[in-house]
Amino acid sequence: MTPASRTRSFGLGFLAVALFSVLGYLVTQDRAPLDGFDVSGKRLEDWADDSSLFIDFLRVVEEAFGTIGMTVLTVVLALGLLVRRHRWAALLVVVVMTVTSVATSLLKVWLGRDRPDWQDKLGLLSSFSFPSGHASSTAAYASLLVMLLVIFVRRASLRRLGITLAVGWWLLVCFDRMLLGRHFPSDVIGGSLLGIGVFLLALAVIDPRPRSTAAKADPLPEVFTSERRLAVILNPIKVEDVGQFRSLVSAMAKESGWSEPTWQYTTVEDPGTGMAEKAAVSGADLVIVCGGDGTVREVCAELAGTGIPVGIIPAGTGNLLARNLDIPLYIRSAVDVALNGQDRAIDLVKVGGDGLEDTHFMVMAGMGFDAAIMEGVNEDIKKKIGWVAYVVSGLRSLMFPAIKVEIQIDDEEPTTHRARTVVVGNVGFLQAGMPLLPDATIDDGILDVVIIHPRQFLAWITVAMRVLRKSPVVDETLDRRTGSRVRIKASTDTPRQLDGDSVGEGRELSMECIHGRLLVRVPR
Structure with a gap:
């Protein structure tokens, strides 16, 4: 956090605590200014008494977000952040x-304020009233959720939705306390001020953002002296504020000893190939690409074999290459790795097929169900809800008809299969860490193939369980193969995809793994 943001957080936190202190004095000393306001709580409780069903709902809220419930939520959130390696958060x-x-x-x-006389008689509370524990804990927790959404959720629509739900939940619990007559309105306001104040004061001391990893490590030895020329290729629709992103990269590049970066933006007509070629010709010592898997694929394919390392700033929906290389999804951390990480030689896969110009992929290619998902994704929905759009498309495509495919691995005899999908992977893991190809490694010179053929709808559950368990068992439902060259030939025109981008229907895909073809910056 910058000194200005720390000062602002501390100032707002001090203000919240000061307002709480004033309110605490008023409710325990001369309460005349608050009598009329607090009596309004009785009218709320009287109104809620008219519906027994509503009262039952309010009691469920009361129990769910009491001490035990909030403790569970706290533990779950903290453990989730630790698993994602966000220790400071x-x-x-x-x-x-x-x-x-x-x-x-x-x-x-200490303040010893009694509960309202009109509280709901069932489960009568005799403990002290000010401040409301429900209000303070939910206000603090909602503040934490809003902070995490702002830091880690890039898509504005999802961030706004999350913030709305967090604030709505906090307000629901606050009104629950007054509608049941458990607290005076001033108790709820006081509890909320306390929770928000503690959050802001703690935020001024503890920076929740991921720390720099590569920059703190010892410098890597340079085998040659370069001018440290930096080129950045950006898909401008993948970042909310292009100016802010440029300022961040330029500042971090200067701190790390790189030159002022040159900037190029991808277009619909050229998703990255021309920009990567220009960066290579201009003598860039490092090319940073910010975009989704499609943009990354185009840039990496052009720079393969040049010896110029590529730094990846994942800004798409899938970001499968970044995930499989352990590149952080938090932008500042990804920039840090791109500027200061170590170079890793990874494989590139050449692809051909009927109706396809010779091209490459970095992550996965497929024919059948998985490609139908990519083909069926509504781009407008994808812009609004991100990866959920793939779930929607997947549910629609779940019973994609089985096709007859012929698969040839290296120089072996072709084998014939029935399959709903065939996936060829250079990496092993999908989103959410699903190990579709658990033995795949991006620098082993080998392609991993999975052939999936659930005969019935419910058989997809069995397939999913076997994938999650990394089951070594192979049969007609889920079969696996490996090789450096793979050819798939379908009996009918079938949807095809490369790195999550639909490339149209066809009957054939031919793939060859080019070992160690590309240098990519990864964490040290």
Whole structure:
């Protein structure tokens, strides 16, 4: 965090705590200014009493987000962040929720305000009332969720949806306390101020963003002296604020000893090939590409064999190459790896087929069900809800008809199969860490093939379980092959995809793995 953002966070946190202190004084001393306001809580409770079904719902909310419920949510969030290697964010969650809980309990006893006389008689609460523990914990937790959404969710529509749900949940719990008559309105406001204040003060001390990894390590030895010329190829529709992104990359490049970067933007007509060629001709020592798997594929294919390393800033929906190379999805961390990481030689796969110009892929190619998913994705929906659009398309394509395919591995005799999809992978993992090809390695010079043929709809569940378990068993439902050259020939025109991009229907795909063809920057 910058000094300005720390100061702002501390100032707002101090203001929230100061307002809480004033409110605490008013509710325990001269309450005349708040009497009329707090009595409005009785009208809310009277209104809720008219519906027994509504009261039942309010009690469910009360139980779900009490001490036990919020403790479970805190543990789940903190563990989830730790699994994703966001240690500082996890620490902030634990500190904020613990301090909020302890402070609420101590202040309740110290201020000693009684509960409202009109609270719902079922499950009557006799503990002290100010501040509301439900309000303080949900306000703190909602603040943490909003912070995490702002930091880690790039798609504006999903970020706005998440923030709306987090704030709505907090308001629901606040009104639950008043509608059940458990708290005065000032109790709920006080609890919310306390939770938000603790969050802001903790945020001024603990920076939740991922730390630089490559920049902290010892410098890698240079085998030659270069001018450290940097070129950046950007798909401008993949970042919300192009100016802000350029400022970030330029500042981090300067800190890491790179020259002022040259910038090129991809277009619909040229998704990256021409820009990569221009960067290579101009003598760039490093090319950074920011975009989705399609943009990355075009740039990498052009720079393969040049010896120029490629730094990947994942900004698409799938980002499968970045995920399989352990490149962080957080933009600042990805830029750090691109500028200061180590070079890794990875394989590139040459592809041909009927109706296809010779091209390449980096991640996976497929024929059948998986390609039908890519072909059926609505781009407008994809822009709004991201990867969920693939789920929608997948459900529609789930019973893609089985096709007859002939598969030849290297110089072996071709074999015939019935399949709903055939996937050839240079990497092993799909989104959410699904190990479709668990033995695939991006630098082993070998392609991994999976042939999937569930005969019935429910058989997809069996397939999914076998994939998740990394089952070594092969049969007609799920078969696996490996080789450096693979040819797939279908009996009918079939959808095809390369790195998640539909390339139209056809009957053939021929693939050859080119070992160690491309240099990519990866974490050290």
